[in-house]
Amino acid sequence: MRADRRLIDALRDDLGCIGTKEGCSIGVCGACSVLVDGKLLSACLMPAVFVSGRAVTTVEGLARGDELSPLQDAFIREGGFQCGICTPGQLIAATALLAERRRPSDDEIREWMMGNLCRCTGYHGITRAIKAAMA
Amino acid sequence: MTYDYHEPETVAEALDLMARHGEDAHLVAGATAxxxxxxxxxxxxGHVIGLRRIVGLGGITATDKELVIGATATHREIERSADVARHCPALTRTFASVATVRIRNQATLGGNLAHADPAQDPPPMLMALGAEVVAASAAGERTIALDDLFVDVFTTSLRSDEVLTAIRVPALAPGTHATYLKFLPQTADDYATVSVAATMRFTDDGEVADVRVALGACGPTPVRARSVEDALAGAVPDAARIADAAARVDADIAPFDDVRGSAGYKRDMARVWTERALLSLVEGRA
Incomplete structure (x- = not known):
């Protein structure tokens, strides 16, 4: 592995896990959100060598076989996406939120998800889906 | 082209790598910047030296005298530290206001300070709290007051043979109030257009016993507003006196035009937000 490879490069180009998207490439848009040992990170800012020996979770890892995670199911039921490009990052960010706080308030949801941009501006559907997954 | 990546396990090994590769070496911790x-x-x-495996550079410890934050502690660890919250709730809020949780999970305080971007949040708050950094070299350790750390945009007074190992924040005198205000006219995860950190303590007669004010995003480095501090020292801080003191911030700052506003706009906002920060401290004493 070249030292200057980023985690997003390793995931998409080396492993073929193309569920994680690359948007802004500067850690702002949230499209490349992944979990590393459960911590929410931008794969576009993470040197791939930093995750040696650590557990990386991408959107491909949220379902158990054919069984969607409660958040994935809620995003579908509540219309938590339109074009879908930001959805893997939204799902990963929301997964990290619910792992940390079982019942976040509306303000906490908005504050946490603030860093995941949706250019279709489907934010109401996204917050509705997260609340539905908590129920 | 790429670089060779090294992960020393001790500060001594890191210093040895730095001596071997000289100007061709660059230190990283979280590696965001x-x-x-x-x-x-x-x-x-040609060589990047990662500090993240050096056990002694992480963690947060607190004593009656000071709070010590390891250079590789992430923003998020500091934001969630009970020791930090006990030491100064405004410091907790400062770290919680940085970018997004993703960045805070990766970026470290040592990296933040060594990177020396003048718009970052922790530096002005740490300046107002009288913090200093510890720098280690083969010759030993020295401390550098935050007031003396920042030299220019992306430039510090750290020598090329030094590693920033820790940040020391002295205990606040009892009764000290602190705040950090960040003016964000665009998005909540943006860099500040201007930011103001301030600490203040009052005498029993309601005069200003101690005051420190520092601003971010107002020039090539975060900066102490000594003109503002001088105008308040020993004063009874009523609204008129605070307005007068805040207006003097103009002499302390050197903002430049960028996407977050013109230099003139930032001068106006520095005055407005300095006044708001000082008023909040005066109104906050009970």
Whole structure:
């Protein structure tokens, strides 16, 4: 592995896990959100060598076989996406939120998800889906 | 092209690598800033030395005298530290206001300070709290007051043979109030257009016993507003006196035009937000 490879490069180009998207490439848009040992990170800012020996979770890892995670199911039921490009990052960010706080308030949801941009501006559907997954 | 990546396990090993590779070496901790600068072609070191495996550089400890934050502690660890919250709730809020949780999970305080971007949040708050950094070299350790750390944009007074190992924040005198205000007219995860950190303590007669004010995003480095402090020392801080003191911030800052506003706009906002910060401290004493 070249030292200057980023985690997003390793995931998409080396492993073929193309569920994680690359948007802004500067850690702002949230499209490349992944979990590393459960911590929410931008794969576009993470040197791939930093995750040696650590557990990386991408959107491909949220379902158990054919069984969607409660958040994935809620995003579908509540219309938590339109074009879908930001959805893997939204799902990963929301997964990290619910792992940390079982019942976040509306303000906490908005504050946490603030860093995941949706250019279709489907934010109401996204917050509705997260609340539905908590129920 | 790429670089050779090294992960020393002790500060001594890191210093040895730095001595071997000299100006061709670059230190990283969380590597957020480095990854951006590398991809833009603004940094081209042949050797990158990662500090994250050095156990002694992490963690947060508190005593009656001071709070010590390891250089590789992430923003998020500091934001969630009970020791930090006990020491100064405004410091907790400062770290919680940085970018997004993703960045805070990766970026470290040592990296933040060594990177020396003048718009970052922790530096003005730490200046107002009288913090200092510890720098280690083969010759031993020295401390550098935060007031003396920042030299220019992306430039510190750390020598090329030194590693920033820790940040020391002295205990606040009892009754000290602190705040950090960040003016964000665009998005909540943006860099501040201007930011103001302030600490204040009052005498029993309601005069200003101690005051420290520092601003971010108001020039090539975060900066102490000594004109403001001088105008308040020993004063009864009523609204008129605070307005007068805040107006003097103009002499302390050197903002430049950028996407977050013109230099003139930032001068106006520095005055407004300095006044708000000082008023909040005066109104906050009970």
């Amino acid at each position: 480095f990854t951006l600068l590398w991809r833009q072609g603004l940094l081209r070191p």
